[in-house]
Amino acid sequence: MTWQWFNRLTSPKSYFDITDWLLPPMLIISVILMMVGTYLGLYDSPIDYQQGNTVRIMYIHVPTATASMFGYVVMAIAAAVGYIWRIKMAHMAALSIAPVGAAMTFLALVTGAIWGKPTWGTWWVWDARLTTELILFFLYVGFMALHSAFEDRELGDRAAGVLAMVGVVNVPIIHYSVYWWNTLHQKSSISVAGKASMPVEMLTPLLLMMFAIILFCTAISMYRIRNEILDRERDKNWIKERLSA
């Protein structure tokens, strides 16, 4: 049963059939939830007693940072699956996630800098959390650059795939950086196991934005996989039939 699903997902043709009806609702739901989360975050949530209104930056900063790390793990797993079992779809998935992940890393870094100025008094500091997140950005960009450096696409898949796999060690370092080193960055405010250190009026928009942004990134990555398939499988009959209809 599970393998059947896996086989269907790794077949480009059924991937098109599935995403035909799956992608529009994913995109629409994620945008609606982002709008609700933004309304709550910007307007209908309390200010922080120390930070005032700047705490509202959290509803963008934390979800994009989470998405940047989550995206990298998924990209590395896809690259590993593609590398080990030589599954083309997995390589296409890794390549499609990279720009989305890079965009999320960029957003996390920029909103972090904008948040840092009024609260820490500086846009940037070379501490462990900020530096490892910057390395994450370079890993994403490096992955894309390395891939495009190869004339032979399948060779590029494998070479960039190795970089993606090796780079995954950076993700737990980002996560634990605030515990291992003395940094300016605060520790996690929410965790899967523990109790959140914020009122529910803040937690609701935060979790909402987190879910919405990850859903949006997933949908965009899946959309990009379709582009990648069109590009790589252009001589296949089913694509010709599909586009000629």
Next chain:
Amino acid sequence: MTFQEFLHMGGHGFYVWSSYGIALVIFVGLYLSTRLKNKKLVEQLQRRYRQEQREQ
């Protein structure tokens, strides 16, 4: 709260609004670039297939 106060964000308006503004640009950009790429690919392939058919 007046609309002015909402925009002002207790003196932190610039920081809050620029964060949300940049995020909006990135999200819209991600969607549009992906969609545009799709459109280009489809048009390019359709042209190619038509050409192939003529040559046959």
